[in-house]
Each structure stands twice: as C-alpha cells, then as structure tokens.
Amino acid sequence: MSSVLWLQGGACSGNTMSFLNAEEPNVVDLITDFGLDLLWHPSLGMELGEHAQKIFRDCAEGRRPLDIFVFEGTVIQGPDGTGRYDMFAERPMKDWVADLAKAAQIVVAIGDCACWGGIPATEPNPSGSTGLQFHKRERGGFLGPDFRSKMGLPVINIPGCPAHPDWITQVIVALASGRAGDIALDELHRPQTFFKTFTQTGCTRVQFFEYKQATPSFGDGTRTGCLFYEFGCRGPMTHSPCNRILWNRQSSKTRAGMPCIGCTEPEFPFFDLAPGTVFKTQKVSGTIPKEIPEGTDHLTYMAHAAAAQIAAPQWSKEDMFVV
Amino acid sequence: MTAIDLFVSPLGRVEGDLDVRVTIEDGVVTSAWTEAAMFRGFEIILRGKDPQAGLIVTPRICGICGGSHLYKSAYALDVAWRTHLPPNATLIRNICQACETLQSIPRYFYALFAIDLTNKNYANSPLYEEAVRRFAPYTGESYARGVTLSNKPVEVYAIFGGQWPHSSFMVPGGVMCAPTLSDVTRSIAILEHWKNEWLEKQWLGCSIERWLENRTWEDVLAWVDENESQHNSDLGFFIRYALDIGLDKYGAGVGNYIASGTYFEPSKYENPTIEGRNAALIGRSGVYAGGQWFEFDQSRIREDVTHSFYEGDRPLHPFEGETRPIDPERGRAQGKYSWAKAPRYDVPGMGYIPLETGPLARRIAAGAPNAEPHQDQDPLFVDILDKIGPSVLVRQLARVHEAPKYYQWVRNWLDRIDLHEPFYTKPVEHPSGKGFGSTEAARGALSDWIVIEDGKIANYQVITPTAWNIGPRDRDEVPGPIEKAMVGTPIKDPEDPVELGHVARSFDSCLVCTVHAYDGRTGRELSSFVINGMV
Numbered sequence: 001m002s003s004v005l006w007l008q009g010g011a012c013s014g015n016t017m018s019f020l021n022a023e024e025p026n027v028v029d030l031i032t033d034f035g036l037d038l039l040w041h042p043s044l045g046m047e048l049g050e051h052a053q054k055i056f057r058d059c060a061e062g063r064r065p066l067d068i069f070v071f072e073g074t075v076i077q078g079p080d081g082t083g084r085y086d087m088f089a090e091r092p093m094k095d096w097v098a099d100l101a102k103a104a105q106i107v108v109a110i111g112d113c114a115c116w117g118g119i120p121a122t123e124p125n126p127s128g129s130t131g132l133q134f135h136k137r138e139r140g141g142f143l144g145p146d147f148r149s150k151m152g153l154p155v156i157n158i159p160g161c162p163a164h165p166d167w168i169t170q171v172i173v174a175l176a177s178g179r180a181g182d183i184a185l186d187e188l189h190r191p192q193t194f195f196k197t198f199t200q201t202g203c204t205r206v207q208f209f210e211y212k213q214a215t216p217s218f219g220d221g222t223r224t225g226c227l228f229y230e231f232g233c234r235g236p237m238t239h240s241p242c243n244r245i246l247w248n249r250q251s252s253k254t255r256a257g258m259p260c261i262g263c264t265e266p267e268f269p270f271f272d273l274a275p276g277t278v279f280k281t282q283k284v285s286g287t288i289p290k291e292i293p294e295g296t297d298h299l300t301y302m303a304h305a306a307a308a309q310i311a312a313p314q315w316s317k318e319d320m321f322v323v
Numbered sequence: 324m325t326a327i328d329l330f331v332s333p334l335g336r337v338e339g340d341l342d343v344r345v346t347i348e349d350g351v352v353t354s355a356w357t358e359a360a361m362f363r364g365f366e367i368i369l370r371g372k373d374p375q376a377g378l379i380v381t382p383r384i385c386g387i388c389g390g391s392h393l394y395k396s397a398y399a400l401d402v403a404w405r406t407h408l409p410p411n412a413t414l415i416r417n418i419c420q421a422c423e424t425l426q427s428i429p430r431y432f433y434a435l436f437a438i439d440l441t442n443k444n445y446a447n448s449p450l451y452e453e454a455v456r457r458f459a460p461y462t463g464e465s466y467a468r469g470v471t472l473s474n475k476p477v478e479v480y481a482i483f484g485g486q487w488p489h490s491s492f493m494v495p496g497g498v499m500c501a502p503t504l505s506d507v508t509r510s511i512a513i514l515e516h517w518k519n520e521w522l523e524k525q526w527l528g529c530s531i532e533r534w535l536e537n538r539t540w541e542d543v544l545a546w547v548d549e550n551e552s553q554h555n556s557d558l559g560f561f562i563r564y565a566l567d568i569g570l571d572k573y574g575a576g577v578g579n580y581i582a583s584g585t586y587f588e589p590s591k592y593e594n595p596t597i598e599g600r601n602a603a604l605i606g607r608s609g610v611y612a613g614g615q616w617f618e619f620d621q622s623r624i625r626e627d628v629t630h631s632f633y634e635g636d637r638p639l640h641p642f643e644g645e646t647r648p649i650d651p652e653r654g655r656a657q658g659k660y661s662w663a664k665a666p667r668y669d670v671p672g673m674g675y676i677p678l679e680t681g682p683l684a685r686r687i688a689a690g691a692p693n694a695e696p697h698q699d700q701d702p703l704f705v706d707i708l709d710k711i712g713p714s715v716l717v718r719q720l721a722r723v724h725e726a727p728k729y730y731q732w733v734r735n736w737l738d739r740i741d742l743h744e745p746f747y748t749k750p751v752e753h754p755s756g757k758g759f760g761s762t763e764a765a766r767g768a769l770s771d772w773i774v775i776e777d778g779k780i781a782n783y784q785v786i787t788p789t790a791w792n793i794g795p796r797d798r799d800e801v802p803g804p805i806e807k808a809m810v811g812t813p814i815k816d817p818e819d820p821v822e823l824g825h826v827a828r829s830f831d832s833c834l835v836c837t838v839h840a841y842d843g844r845t846g847r848e849l850s851s852f853v854i855n856g857m858v
Binding site for chain 1: 360361362363364365367368371372373374375376378379380383384385386387389409412430434435438460461462466467470471473474477478480481482483484485486487488489490491492494496497498499500501503504509648650651652742743745746747748749778779
C-alpha cells in the first residue's frame with residue numbers, strides 16, 4: 001500500500017489527463033490491484049474544503065504517512081517571491097510544496113513544468129515559475145540542489161509536456177512490486193529506463209534519416225522523408241521513449257508527421273519561441289543543421305551526410321507511407 | 324433567519340481547484356463571488372514570439388481541452404495569413420476536435436461530476452444505493468468502465484495528431500499528417516468499439532439514433548420509461564435520480580447564452596475569414612439573450628478588469644486587449660478579487676452583459692430557426708428550456724446529448740476523407756496581419772485574437788469558456804454566470820455543501836477559482852457564524 005498525494009501548481013492538468021489515458025494498469029487498476037492509496041488529487045479527490053485541508057496538514061505535519069508526493073505544474077514564486085500568484089487552500093501553493101516535500105518518502109515531479117519550469121517559465125517568466133529541483137537545465141529550482149526526500153532521493157523527474165502515462169504508472173508498479181532499486185536516474189534525475197534512448201529510437205522515419213532524405217512539406221509530404229532537415233525535428237537530440245512506448249497506444253508525433261519539439265528536455269520550449277524558430281530547422285550557411293545528433297560534430301556529420309546521400313536508394317526518395 | 328458564511332477551500336474536481344465562500348440565509352445561497360486564484364501569464368509569454376508560437380503554447384493553457392486550443396489557434400493564423408485549407412484538412416481538424424469532446428463527456432461525467440451523487444446527503448433517496456453501486460469513485464461499476472473507456476476517442480486523436488493531450492499538428496494551411504488507409508479504418512474500429520461498449524450499451528441503453536429522435540422534454544421522460552434497457556442505462560438512471568434529488572431545481576444562471584460555434588463544412592471554409600465564419604459552421608454559433616437569438620459577432624466582445632487583478636481602466640476588445648498583472652494584495656485594496664477577466668458581450672438593445680457558454684449554449688444556438696442544410700438544427704433544448712428552465716440537470720443533459728450527435732458527425736467526416744487528395748497547402752507567412760480563431764471546447768466558446776507585426780506576435784489574447792463562466796463582476800457590479808448560478812442554491816448541510824459542487828461542476832470549468840458570498844440584501848459580508856475555514 002503506497003499513499004500518494006498529488007497536487008497541481010502552475011499547471012494545465014495535462015499530465016493528469018494523460019495519466020487517465022493509461023492502460024495496463026489504468027488508474028482504477030492502480031488503486032484496486034496495486035494498492036495505491038490516492039489520498040487526494042485535484043481532479044479525482046472526494047474531499048472538499050476543510051476535509052481536504054486536513055489531509056494536507058496531516059501529511060505535512062507527519063500525522064499521516066506520505067509515501068509519494070506527486071507535483072504537477074510549476075512552483076509559482078511571483079510576485080517578488082511571495083507566491084501569491086498561486087493561492088491554494090488559503091496559502092501560497094509554494095508553502096504547501098515546501099512542507100509536503102519534506103514529509104514525503106519520495107517526491108515525484110510530473111511533466112516539464114514541475115521538473116524544470118516548462119512553458120510558464122519561458123522568457124519573461126511572468127509568474128516567477130520554476131521547477132521543483134531544476135530551473136531549466138540549472139540545478140536548484142524551488143527545493144534547492146541538495147534536497148533529498150525522506151528516503152534519501154532527489155526529486156524524481158518524469159518530464160514531457162505532458163508525461164506519457166506509462167512513464168509514471170510503471171514507476172508506481174515498480175515501487176509496488178519491490179523494484180525501487182532498479183530505478184536508476186540520469187544526471188537530470190530522469191529514470192534511465194525511459195530516458196536513455198532518443199525520441200528517434202523506433203521512429204518510422206529513421207530510414208529516411210539514414211539516407212538524409214528530407215520531408216518536402218507538411219501534409220501530403222509527410223508520407224515520405226525525415227522532419228529533421230527542414231521542420232526542426234529534435235528527435236535525434238531528445239531523450240524519450242516516444243517511439244518505443246507509443247502514445248495512446250497508437251502513434252507518436254513524429255510518426256504522425258509532426259516534428260519533435262524536444263519536450264522532455266529542460267530547454268523546452270527551445271529558443272524561447274523566438275521568431276523564425278517554430279517548426280523550422282536552424283541552420284548554418286543556409287544548409288547545414290546548426291544542431292546535429294548528440295555526440296557527433298559538424299565535420300563528421302557532413303562527411304556522413306554526403307556519403308549517405310550518394311548511397312540513398314530510389315525508394316528513399318519516394319513515398320513510403322502510402323494509401 | 325440564520326445567516327452563515329461558508330468557506331470551502333479547495334473545492335476540487337473542476338479541472339483545477341475551486342474555493343467557495345457563500346452566504347447562506349435560511350438554507351439558501353444569497354450571493355456569491357468567484358475568484359480565479361492562479362496566474363501564469365501566457366498572453367505575456369506570447370508577445371514578441373514566433374507567429375506560430377500559439378500552436379505550442381496555447382494548448383498548455385488547459386490539458387483537458389488542449390486540442391481545442393490548438394484548433395482555434397490554427398484558425399486564428401489561417402485568418403491572419405489568408406491561407407487555403409484543403410477539404411481534407413478541415414475534416415481532420417473536425418474529427419480530432421470532436422474526439423477530444425467525446426473523451427471529455429464520460430471522463431467529466433463520472434470522474435468529476437457523478438461521484439458527488441454518492442454523497443451521504445442523498446442517503447434518504449430510494450435510488451441512493453444504486454447511485455453508489457454505479458458512481459462511487461474507482462469501485463463504482465459505471466465509474467470504472469466509463470473513466471477507463473474515455474481514453475478511446477483520443478486514441479483516434481493520436482492516430483492523426485500523434486498524441487493526446489498536447490499535439491501541435493494543426494498548422495496554418497492544414498494539418499501535418501497525411502493519413503493512410505489503415506489510419507482511417509483503425510479510427511472507425513476504435514470508435515465503433517467505444518460506441519458499442521460505452522455509449523450505447525452502458526450510457527444510453529439504446530441506439531444513438533433512438534436517443535436523437537427525442538425532440539421535447541416529454542419525449543425524454545417517455546424515453547426513460549420506454550423499456551428496461553433505457554430505464555436502467557446510466558443516462559436513464561441519472562435522469563431519474565437527478566429529478567429525485569432536485570438537480571432540476573437550482574443552478575439556473577444568467578439565462579443568456581453565447582456559442583461561438585465549431586466544426587466547418589469543408590467547401591465553405593477553404594479560405595478562412597472572420598466574415599465567412601458563421602455561415603461555414605456545422606455546430607452553429609449564436610447569442611441567445613432576453614429570449615431572442617442574435618448572430619454571433621466577435622467585434623461585440625469586451626473584457627472588463629474592474630474586479631480582476633490587472634491594470635486597466637476600461638473594457639477592451641481583445642485585439643486591443645492588455646494583460647498587465649498586479650500583486651493580488653494590492654488588487655484587493657482596489658476591490659479586485661480574481662485572475663479571470665470578465666468577458667462581456669454587447670447584445671443589441673441590452674448593452675454589455677455576461678453570457679453563459681458551454682453545451683447548453685450550443686444546444687440553444689442549435690435551436691435557432693433558419694439553419695442551412697449543412698448546419699445543426701436541433702429543437703430539443705429550446706423545448707426543455709421552455710418547459711422546465713435551466714438548472715444543473717439541464718446543463719448536464721445538454722452536455723451528454725452531444726455524445727451521440729458528435730459520434731455521428733465524426734463517422735461522417737471519416738467517410739469523407741479522400742486519401743488521394745492533399746491535407747495541407749503551404750501558406751505565405753505574411754509579416755503582418757490580424758486573426759480570429761474560435762471553437763467550442765467541451766466546456767464552451769474558446770477564442771484567440773492574434774496581431775502579427777514585423778514577423779512576430781504583437782498581441783495575443785485568449786478568452787476561455789472558463790473566463791466566460793467564472794469571470795467576476797464587471798464595472799457595473801453585475802455578477803458573472805457562476806456567481807449568478809450559485810444564488811438560490813439550497814444547502815442542506817453546511818458542513819458538506821455538495822450542492823455548491825454540483826453547480827460549480829455543472830459548468831465543467833477548468834481553472835482554479837474561488838467563490839465568495841455575501842448577504843444578497845445588504846451587500847455586506849455576513850460573519851455571524853463561520854465554519855470550514857478562515858474568512
């Protein structure tokens with residue numbers, strides 16, 4: 001039996017909505033089969049007002065054991081560090097977060113906002129938003145770089161905008177089935193089992209990438225080619241299992257013809273959405289992608305690309321995803 | 324007379340958190356103030372950014388209607404950049420927008436609304452035990468199936484958009500995807516499964532065609548008793564139970580409505596404009612006020628910030644709109660109490676008034692005379708409004724009525740996709756322009772106004788359905804729709820005011836908000852007795 005309290009700060013509820021899409025286990029299975037005791041959740045909790053506040057206070061003050069504190073959304077610190085831009089149950093939400101994070105065995109940040117600030121923290125960050133233990137790529141965030149939960153762990157980051165439901169349900173099942181020790185984190189506190197691979201891993205366009213064949217245009221053009229060259233796809237530079245663990249059990253953005261926008265990485269939204277950066281590959285000298293796959297350099301990339309284009313078979317220049 | 328100040332903080336399950344403070348006199352709410360308690364500043368973030376930034380940013384305003392945000396932000400750019408939309412693109416956009424709403428209807432009904440029907444305040448109802456058996460959270464038979472199966476319609480969204488929530492696959496000029504044969508057949512099969520397993524078997528207890536034959540309130544009552552299957556379906560049971568516990572008796576609201584409409588007939592909106600929008604709609608737009616229908620006109624909208632935590636001294640049209648936040652502590656000293664602005668609409672002959680948006684507003688718009696052949700013409704809710712007036716029950720019925728209707732529409736649009744024709748026309752990215760895009764999210768009218776100058780966003784304003792409904796008082800001290808709907812609500816047990824939850828949740832609002840209430844007769848805050856918190 002794990003007790004879970006889930007709260008939302010500067011949030012859109014997108015991670016909750018994504019969570020409700022889960023199957024195997026779905027949200028009902030988690031509670032009835034895996035012993036999840038969901039103490040309260042903004043969309044699912046039964047209690048109102050004082051009854052709900054009592055749960056928060058009892059957890060914060062240690063009268064009620066809190067195994068997992070899940071936080072969705074940014075920690076809002078504005079205006080001027082007061083947190084008054086986000087009031088919850090009579091206090092700035094940031095004060096609840098500070099108390100509950102201290103009381104929990106494990107603290108989980110779900111979604112980009114809670115991990116690193118996400119879209120609300122985009123320049124000029126009007127609400128003074130930050131993540132639980134990171135601000136963008138910088139360590140610290142709201143709780144500080146040295147924060148450890150009662151179990152001695154840093155905040156576990158499950159990023160994504162939103163996070164895929166399996167990225168959290170499988171962690172909960174791992175905890176419930178005695179495999180907490182198998183959850184290894186990367187340097188950004190993400191579970192490696194999900195975030196070591198690239199978004200591109202398993203992408204249906206990877207053969208076009210191999211032969212450096214670009215998608216010519218959105219729409220009918222997405223039946224062929226790779227979105228990396230013209231449409232700013234960040235699949236080769238982004239860590240996620242989006243093409244291994246499909247979305248809604250059906251597809252992924254890149255499979256459906258939408259460039260990856262890198263939403264599991266701390267810099268999302270990239271380039272602060274400056275004019276000319278949305279759905280457009282940033283280039284040097286007009287042709288060479290400014291950012292290239294992780295671990296390569298421009299010289300080797302160009303040599304590889306030239307050879308690949310020469311080697312490209314005819315089928316790689318035609319439609320593959322046809323009626 | 325007993326007067327009680329009641330404070331409920333938080334009141335959950337409104338896609339956010341809701342704090343409520345009401346004054347109750349003789350067991351009835353006399354006045355209420357709503358307060359949105361969280362500010363993120365999306366309109367400020369968008370200023371100076373790439374013209375297409377709204378496609379990525381605005382879906383993140385609300386995770387339950389992110390697809391609706393994408394839909395209207397794409398149309399705002401279509402208008403600003405004067406794009407061409409191939410018919411296939413319009414069909415795919417319609418399908419995905421409607422699938423998001425099909426997801427929302429059962430998820431909202433079971434997870435957010437119906438669990439309050441199991442509240443112990445209703446233990447005296449002869450139907451109470453059955454309500455618990457069906458609607459209890461997690462363990463209720465209907466709850467578990469309804470919530471679990473609500474993920475099916477958005478699987479169709481993922482087939483075309485890659486994922487739900489938060490794709491950005493609708494772009495000016497069309498959609499990014501170019502579906503293949505199996506994408507369409509799989510979509511049909513998923514929807515068929517959802518219809519068989521939930522919509523017909525569990526929810527209606529009859530075919531969708533049979534339900535849609537209902538034209539009057541008497542038809543609905545006769546439908547409930549027509550046979551065992553309908554009588555015992557979740558909808559049949561809900562109607563019987565709602566009438567038994569009195570959900571038809573309160574929560575009326577302002578009685579004036581706005582629908583901006585949604586879904587386009589492809590051939591009538593190949594070149595999106597503001598002027599051509601109403602005539603191209605399938606789900607019609609319209610304003611219904613003072614018992615009369617008026618054409619929807621975005622130029623009649625203003626946002627008032629008299630009681631909102633923003634600078635500004637006069638109501639502004641969104642093209643001129645401003646978002647300049649102030650510290651709420653300073654705002655309160657000036658009589659401000661909410662992060663929501665107060666949208667108002669200039670109704671001919673009535674001036675700027677608050678309007679309710681949402682499924683009931685859409686159903687009233689669908690009852691207006693003179694629909695074109697491609698448009699929704701449906702008299703049911705005009706009849707219901709005439710016979711029993713608006714209430715929590717009627718608002719719920721309007722919402723769930725859309726499930727069979729939209730299902731039929733989606734199937735029709737899927738059949739009309741021509742896999743051999745284009746899904747996108749590359750637009751010219753004009754460095755300047757103005758655009759308006761709008762849709763109906765599950766919970767109501769949702770609109771963007773964009774001004775592009777020098778290749779970047781000069782101004783971006785969004786009016787959400789939640790702002791229409793939970794918006795605070797305006798400069799004339801006229802309350803917003805939920806503030807008004809709270810008034811008259813009977814509170815049986817001030818320790819557990821589940822009735823306030825019914826009213827608030829019947830609007831399905833998606834924002835953190837607070838409701839405060841004071842003495843309706845004197846305008847003064849009453850504090851003769853305080854429970855549930857710190858007033």
